[in-house]
Amino acid sequence: MVSILGSKETKSGGSGGSREKEVINAVGFVGLGVASAFLGILAHKTLIRRIKNADMITPAMIDKQATLRGVVTRVGDADNFRMYHTPLLSLLRRSAILDKKLTAQDTIHVRLAGVDAPETAHFGKPAQPYANEALEWLKRTITGEKVAVKLLRKDRYGRVVGNAQLRAKWYRPWRKNVSMELTRAGYGSIYEQDGAEYDGMLDKLRKVENEARRKKRGMWKQKNVELPADYKRKHRS
């Protein structure tokens, strides 16, 4: 008796459960569909899709001058850096990013818009005066920091030319435009060669460059300043 009852109970309980399961499955299925469509839209809008490196930046993203947020992992020269992109919905903390072992393929190579900095020693060419100071300034100012980069173009080295802005902090509740600050510090001169991108701030750049010259900041301390552009031209030929 006990065993029969028991088996009956199991049977009825089992069939009731499977009907319930079917309903749950159906609801789950629809839910999943909706959720994945939603995620698809988000991913498309780069809210959750990580742009690993400059190769993943499409012409469409440049066309609409998309802004990518991320953390500066490395400063190469005083006019460029590498950024680890963090999509808007990323949960990764800054410290976790900085602890990562990153290759060049994991970061976006950004060339600062509108400015040139003195050249450091490269391929046997001597460094320009103040190149190391400029590099130290940029390292100190942006390494490990959160930045927003407005994408303006790709250059012939496959880097993205971008207008970079340091995010606000609790003790500095305003943003800082990196090209502007580099120039203000006397380590940047306005880039005037082909493919220059100013993102509408050429006048402002001129103003801070003149101020830096007048106040003899950074590289403007020298009597005769060889502009990075002239230096590059000389060493190219």
Ligand SMILES: *[C@@H]1O[C@H](CO)[C@@H](O)[C@H](O)[C@H]1NC(C)=O
């Ligand atoms: C600095 O760059 C950002 C884009 O990242 C731009 O929106 C902002 O206006 C720039 N700042 C100045 C002072 O022009």
